Amino acid sequence: MPELPEVETVANGVHQRVHGQTIVSVWTSNKPQTFKSSPEEIAEVLTGARIDRVHRVGKTIVADLSRKGGTKSARPGSPGAQFLVHLGMTGRLLVSSPETEVPAHTHAILTLSGGKELRFVDARRFGRLSVTTEVYGGPGQEPLTISNEDFIALFRNRKTPIKAALLNQSLLHGVGNIYADEALFHAGIRPRRQAGRLTRDELMRLRAALVKVLKHAIKLGGSSVSDYVDAEGVAGFFQLHHRVYSRTGQPCRTCTTPIERIVVGGRSTHFCPTCQK
Numbered sequence: 537m538p539e540l541p542e543v544e545t546v547a548n549g550v551h552q553r554v555h556g557q558t559i560v561s562v563w564t565s566n567k568p569q570t571f572k573s574s575p576e577e578i579a580e581v582l583t584g585a586r587i588d589r590v591h592r593v594g595k596t597i598v599a600d601l602s603r604k605g606g607t608k609s610a611r612p613g614s615p616g617a618q619f620l621v622h623l624g625m626t627g628r629l630l631v632s633s634p635e636t637e638v639p640a641h642t643h644a645i646l647t648l649s650g651g652k653e654l655r656f657v658d659a660r661r662f663g664r665l666s667v668t669t670e671v672y673g674g675p676g677q678e679p680l681t682i683s684n685e686d687f688i689a690l691f692r693n694r695k696t697p698i699k700a701a702l703l704n705q706s707l708l709h710g711v712g713n714i715y716a717d718e719a720l721f722h723a724g725i726r727p728r729r730q731a732g733r734l735t736r737d738e739l740m741r742l743r744a745a746l747v748k749v750l751k752h753a754i755k756l757g758g759s760s761v762s763d764y765v766d767a768e769g770v771a772g773f774f775q776l777h778h779r780v781y782s783r784t785g786q787p788c789r790t791c792t793t794p795i796e797r798i799v800v801g802g803r804s805t806h807f808c809p810t811c812q813k
């Protein structure tokens with residue numbers, strides 16, 4: 537599943553290619569699972585709207601839309617409307633030339649004034665498309681910009697393991713399994729430790745590690761552990777830099793102790809029993 541760095545990579549890639557363009561027409565597959573807003577509403581809001589900015593909120597890609605002529609109605613599509621794309625497990629957002637063959641499992645095609653098409657492709661259909669008139673804020677706090685004090689406050693009195701708390705999207709949004717494991721490794725904290733019992737110093741270390749790991753992954757274009765590709769179809773390669781994730785039994789890159797795998801909160805979890813306390 538794409539995590540924060542992959543989603544950010546896709547959002548940035550799409551932004552660079554489509555911002556400032558107007559959506560000329562919209563085609564949708566009308567497969568019910570994919571459309572959180574009805575396909576009719578999506579087409580109505582998107583057609584004729586200008587894409588001002590594409591960015592990431594949590595793990596959701598958000599396109600800010602505006603319309604020429606200002607407020608015509610309070611309906612979606614008036615200034616402030618947003619198009620939300622959640623990639624789910626296998627969703628991809630591609631900017632393609634109309635001549636490029638439309639891949640199987642394409643669920644939406646937005647024809648743009650610049651001549652390209654923005655396509656949403658999703659084989660397993662856990663991805664979601666919707667439109668909203670309220671500014672989408674996501675369920676939790678943004679891990680890249682949260683302050684130390686707010687970060688520390690998130691985990692106060694939490695009895696769950698820190699690994700599970702990091703994955704709790706209502707606390708921090710966008711952190712998934714890979715980056716939770718990697719951040720805990722870099723902070724030297726075992727994943728089963730009770731979140732509420734971590735010291736201030738440990739939590740400050742964890743916040744710094746999380747930011748470092750996420751920013752590094754964004755710089756490298758995200759991980760491509762599934763069939764994730766960025767907006768141009770180039771696979772990211774952060775997985776080459778994983779220290780613990782998916783490295784069960786392999787030597788720790790810091791101390792050579794074999795990496796262990798446990799299950800925390802139902803999720804596969806990897807750590808170094810020597811480097812993490």
Ligand SMILES: [Zn+2]
Binds near residue numbers: 789792793810
């Ligand atoms: Zn180690």
